[in-house]
Amino acid sequence: MAVEGATGRWVAELEELFLRVGHHFGRVEPRRRMREYVRGLLGPVGRKNSWQLAEYGGLTAPYGLQHLLSWSRWDPDEIRDDLQEYVAERLGEPDGVLIVDDTGFVKKGTVSAGIQRQYSGTAGRTENCQIGVFAAYASIKGRALVDRELYLPKSWTNDAERCRHARVPAERAFATKGELARTLVLRALASPLPIAWVTADSLYGQDWTFRRMLEETGVGYVVAVPKSQQIKSLAGIWRIDQLIDDAPDDAWQMLSCGDGAHGPRLYDWVAARLPVNIAFDPDPPTHHRWVMARRSLSRPQEVAYYLAYAPQGTTVEHLVRVAGSRWAIESCFQTAKNECGLDEYEVRRYPGWYRHITLAMLAHAFLAAMAAAAIEKGAAETTRPRWRRSPWQRSADYWQLADRHPRRIAASSP
Structure with missing residues (x-):
């Protein structure tokens, strides 16, 4: 019965999150694809690319999920704003801390937006990679990623044709990682997130200039x-x-x-x-x-x-x-990559990067909210012996349980 209750809470919370962001998708098809994509990111999928996510969701081909990331009409910044509001409600505390850092995404080729040989702290060496600058929110309740920006080196911003092929907006100029960090901080301070500190x-x-801005x-x-x-x-x-x-x-x-x-x-x-x-x-x-x-x-x-x-x-x-x-x-990066496929995308163009990363952050925020709710209700100690893993790692167990109750999943579909 305890497992049934936990499964019901997960289904209800995820449905509430889908309803929160669903109105940003003007048509039912991309809205349904978004749900399938996020469920796949939370599910026990070996590698969370479009092919395996489609297979996990029972789709015959990945083209619908690929279209969601590449060509559907929706703004990932609107999802990010809702995500920040969601994190503020579930994890917000007056003494909350905003953390800024970057992480690397090692990729092959030369056409993915922002890619070049550059130092990656993730790999600990110079690699062919993309770099994302992120902001995370942390409080005594938990922590979650709340914003992101893709770093574009000058080798990209100085090449208009290359940017056009990667669908980089024409107005996107070169910005240092420090300038991107200042953008993230100012945006977070203007959000509902209760922030007392930045680190x-x-x-x-x-x-x-970063410290002066904070002061x-x-x-x-x-x-x-x-x-x-x-x-x-x-x-x-x-x-x-x-x-x-x-x-x-x-x-x-x-x-x-x-x-x-x-x-x-x-x-x-x-x-x-x-x-x-x-x-x-x-x-x-x-x-x-x-x-x-x-x-x-x-x-x-x-x-x-x-x-x-x-x-x-x-x-x-x-x-x-x-x-x-x-x-x-660092914990957020590890969890989002291991549990939510943050780094397992196969998109190459600029809009696709933001869309995948934002949906992965949404899945990560959901896990953070559920972990916080479990701890608050005292459920962490009762469920941990059964799962024998931390609250961050329960997504696979949840979806295995949910697969045994297809009626519940069907009821939560649009």
């Missing part, structure tokens, strides 16, 4: 920076590693930046608030700038550096927790 790795944290919006941040990052103070300009090296031994304290797979992630941390120049800013500040560092307990020579901007009264422990939340987006 990112050093690629974005070292960008002065102007009034949102707090904790961003990683390289050890060569320069810090301006009343006494002069210093490298951040030099400032940290001068910290006394008793300034370091062992703190947890969040729970990992094996318990609390413990490091030595040091933090110092930078002084305010009252000659230029006589009013009492509402926020303060900080420098921070994290040192490995087992390998003390491994030190990571941070800059922070936080409301007055923020504790070091709170800043450490925000810094630790940056790893949530």
